[in-house]
Amino acid sequence: xxxxxxxxxxxxxxxxxxxxxxxxxxxxxxxxxxxxxxxxxxxxxxxxxxxxxxxxxxxxxxxxxxxxxxxxxxxxxxxxxxxxxxxxxxxxxxxxxxxxxxxxxxxxxxxxxxxxxxxxxxxxxxxxxxxxxxxxxxxxxxxxxxxxxxxxxxxxxxxxxxxxxxxxxxxxxxxxxxxxxxxxxxxxxxxxxxxxxxxxxxxxxxxxxxxxxxxxxxxxxxxxxxxxxxxxxxxxxxxxxxxxxxxxxxxxxxxxxxxxxxxxxxxxxxxxxxxxxxxxxxxxxxxxxxxxxxxxxxxxxxxxxxxxxxxxxxxxxxxxxxxxxxxxxxxxxxxxxxxxxxxxxxxxxxxxxxxxxxxxxxxxxxxxxxxxxxxxxxxxxxxxxxxxxxxxxxxxxxxxxxxxxxxxxxxxxxxxxxxxxxxxxxxxxxxxxxxxxxxxxxxxxxxxxxxxxxxxxxxxxxxxxxxxxxxxxxx
Numbered sequence: 239x240x241x242x243x244x245x246x247x248x249x250x251x252x253x254x255x256x257x258x259x260x261x262x263x264x265x266x267x268x269x270x271x272x273x274x275x276x277x278x279x280x281x282x283x284x285x286x287x288x289x290x291x292x293x294x295x296x297x298x299x300x301x302x303x304x305x306x307x308x309x310x311x312x313x314x315x316x317x318x319x320x321x322x323x324x325x326x327x328x329x330x331x332x333x334x335x336x337x338x339x340x341x342x343x344x345x346x347x348x349x350x351x352x353x354x355x356x357x358x359x360x361x362x363x364x365x366x367x368x369x370x371x372x373x374x375x376x377x378x379x380x381x382x383x384x385x386x387x388x389x390x391x392x393x394x395x396x397x398x399x400x401x402x403x404x405x406x407x408x409x410x411x412x413x414x415x416x417x418x419x420x421x422x423x424x425x426x427x428x429x430x431x432x433x434x435x436x437x438x439x440x441x442x443x444x445x446x447x448x449x450x451x452x453x454x455x456x457x458x459x460x461x462x463x464x465x466x467x468x469x470x471x472x473x474x475x476x477x478x479x480x481x482x483x484x485x486x487x488x489x490x491x492x493x494x495x496x497x498x499x500x501x502x503x504x505x506x507x508x509x510x511x512x513x514x515x516x517x518x519x520x521x522x523x524x525x526x527x528x529x530x531x532x533x534x535x536x537x538x539x540x541x542x543x544x545x546x547x548x549x550x551x552x553x554x555x556x557x558x559x560x561x562x563x564x565x566x567x568x569x570x571x572x573x574x575x576x577x578x579x580x581x582x583x584x585x586x587x588x589x590x591x592x593x594x595x596x597x598x599x600x601x602x603x604x605x606x607x608x609x610x611x612x613x614x615x616x617x618x619x620x621x622x623x624x625x626x627x628x629x630x631x632x633x634x635x636x637x638x639x640x641x642x643x644x645x646x647x648x649x650x651x652x653x654x655x656x657x658x659x660x661x662x663x664x665x666x667x668x669x670x671x672x673x674x675x676x677x678x679x680x681x682x683x684x685x686x687x688x689x690x691x692x693x694x695x696x697x698x699x700x701x702x703x704x705x706x707x708x709x710x711x712x713x
Contacts, residue, residue, distance in 0.1 A: 241368045243349070245271045247567070248363060248372035250355045250513070253280020254553045255544030256378030257338060258560035264347040266568055271372065272343060273365045275354040279338035281380050281400075281545075282553045283331060289403040290423055292330040294585055296323040297430035301462075301587070308625045318432045320408030327403055357518035360537055374539055374567050377520075377527060378560070379509040381545035386415070386504050390475035394482050396500040399424075405499075409433045413484055413497035415472060416504035417443040419584040422459065424501060426586050429464050436495060438470040438484060440504075444584060447645065448596040454629045454647035455586050475500070508546045523548075531574045532566050533559055541567065550580045579662035583652035588629045591655035594643030594662045600634045607637035611668075613688035615648045620679040624649070631688045633658070639667040639692065650681060657685050668692045 247263045249256045252274030260272040277284060300316040307313040336342060340350045353366035363370045383398040385391055397405065399420055412428045414421045417439030429435045437443075437459075443466065444452045460466060467486065476483040481496040508526035521528040521536040526548030533541045541563045544556030555578075562573045581593035600608045614630045615621040629648025635641055644658035657671060672689035676682050696702065 239367070243271065243368060243370050245269045245349070245370060245372040247271070247374050247376065248273065248370050249376045249378060250363065251280070251378035251380060251509075251544070251546070252278040252338070252350075253378060253380045253544065253556065254282050255380075255556035255560040256280075256376065257343070258557050259376045259378065259543065259563055260343060260348045261346055262560070262564040263568060264343075266564075268568070269349075270347070271349045271351060271370055273351045273353065273355040273363065273370070275352070278340055278343070278350075279335065281382075283334060283338060285400045285403065286420075287553050288331055288334060289327045290399070290420070290427075291585060292327040293323065293403070293427050293431075294423060294587075296326055297427040298587060300432075301430045318408070320431060321406040323431060324403060324406055354512060356512060356514040357520075358514070360518050361539060374541070375518075376560075376563060376567075377513070377535070377540060377542040377546055378544050378556070379513065379546045380556075381506040381508050381526075381551060383502070384505045384507045385502050386472075388415075388472050388475055391502070394475055394477055394500065396482070396502050398502055402501060409497070409499035411436070411497040412499050412501060413482065413495060414438065414501045414503060415484070416502065417441075417466070417468065418503060419444070419582075421501070421503035422455070422584060422586050424503065425464055426459060426462065429459075429462055434463075436465040436497065437467065438472055438486065438495075439466070439468045440471060442468050444590065446582075447584070447590055447592055448598070448632060450597075450632065451590050451592070451630070451645045451647035454588055455584070455590055458588060458628065459586070506545070506551065508548060510546060529575075531576050533563055533573070533575055549575065552580070552582055555580060579659060581655060581659050583655065585652065588626075588648045589651035590645070590647045591651035592643070592645040593655055593659050594641070595634055596643060596645065597632070597634050600636075600642045604636055604642070608642070609635045609637065609639075609692065611635075611688050611691045613684045613691055615681070615684060617687070618679075618681060618684050620681050620683070621649065623679065626681075631684045633668060633688050633692070635668050635692065639669060641666060641668055641671075646684075648681075648684075654682060654685060657682070 246268040248271045249260045250273050260270050264270045303314050303316045351365045355363050355365045358364050411434040414425045414437045417437055425435045425437050471487045472484050473487050474485045482500045484495045486493045519537045526546050527542035529542050529547045535542050543559040545551045565571045566573045579594050583591040597610055612630050612632050616627040621627045626649035631646045634643045641661040646654050668689045674686050676686050
């Protein structure tokens with residue numbers, strides 16, 4: 239028999255965005271249902287941010303052992319136990335799992351239903367044999383990896399981020415299709431753990447990032463022995479015994495690249511097919527569920543947050559959008575998702591972090607009124623002390639000094655970018671960062687130095703020197 243339940247809020251999807259909405263709504267006293275067909279925590283916990291960063295940490299330890307002589311400590315080639323490194327990954331996931339568990343959310347008062355969800359009406363969802371009606375629905379079903387339409391790919395075993403972390407055999411040669419964040423992070427991690435690695439990218443590496451910053455990473459990856467081929471068109475995939483072969487078109491014909499393992503990291507798609515959104519009157523495109531600036535779908539009682547709407551496919555943005563929905567749906571406060579600065583970081587070594595506009599996008603939007611300032615890590619004392627001198631901070635402003643965007647390539651760029659996230663979110667001028675007093679010696683000084691460089695030409699100009707001399711004589 240069908241069980242019929244009524245709620246204030248029904249959340250479909252128990253990943254980053256869905257969990258934030260469910261927890262917030264329940265703690266505000268609303269009656270909340272959360273439907274999740276698989277594991278609580280979603281892609282980030284099991285296949286994305288958490289396991290990838292855990293593997294990167296293991297790889298960084300191995301790399302540090304190879305280059306310890308920089309600090310007067312004898313370097314050694316590490317003995318890598320790949321299965322144990324993956325065991326470390328599973329251990330990190332297990333440590334975080336309780337935060338996202340059914341038990342925790344039921345303790346908050348959320349009614350959790352483990353079943354696939356599908357709409358049967360504009361205000362009704364079926365989850366297994368349970369019918370749920372609610373005043374508001376929130377779609378937070380995330381996305382999944384997709385494979386490019388390469389002939390022969392479906393006929394060979396290949397890895398994606400959803401299967402990579404279950405592998406216990408270190409690849410002898412890992413072939414990566416895709417030069418975005420996932421592809422490059424895993425390429426470098428596996429190279430440092432002892433695999434030979436080749437990356438094939440159809441366009442250019444990290445296409446959404448500033449090319450000047452990407453160059454820093456490209457050079458490091460090449461120096462570590464990763465073969466990188468950009469503008470590489472894979473025409474087909476073949477099997478050759480126990481090897482997987484990628485056939486790549488070139489000006490001189492075809493190149494055959496054989497590898498023991500293949501990782502496909504070349505695209506994602508929203509999880510919408512099984513939801514029967516047409517029955518709810520929800521418009522969708524290939525990129526995801528269509529939403530307005532308030533994150534409402536074409537059915538005004540249904541919101542869509544996170545990867546499923548295709549706006550900004552990052553875990554932190556899923557959480558931020560979820561917070562906006564709480565603000566609008568529960569407090570009736572105005573929101574505008576388009577006004578929210580989008581930061582992102584690729585966790586290679588060195589890292590690349592970006593927020594707001596790149597230089598190219600700023601010049602398209604603001605023309606000749608754009609100013610760009612830089613400060614290199616080589617000129618930072620802490621970076622010198624730690625032998626982490628590759629990279630720079632690059633800040634883009636308008637003609638009045640308002641920060642339009644910033645990017646950092648270098649050690650801990652994901653941490654260093656945060657002051658520029660604040661500057662963008664508060665529409666600050668670069669002078670506010672220049673006036674900060676920061677501890678010495680820290681890597682964070684590069685932000686203050688870059689901001690100060692904005693004023694260098696004016697401060698030490700002949701005109702300013704004349705004014706100072708005149709004032710000094712008066713005094």
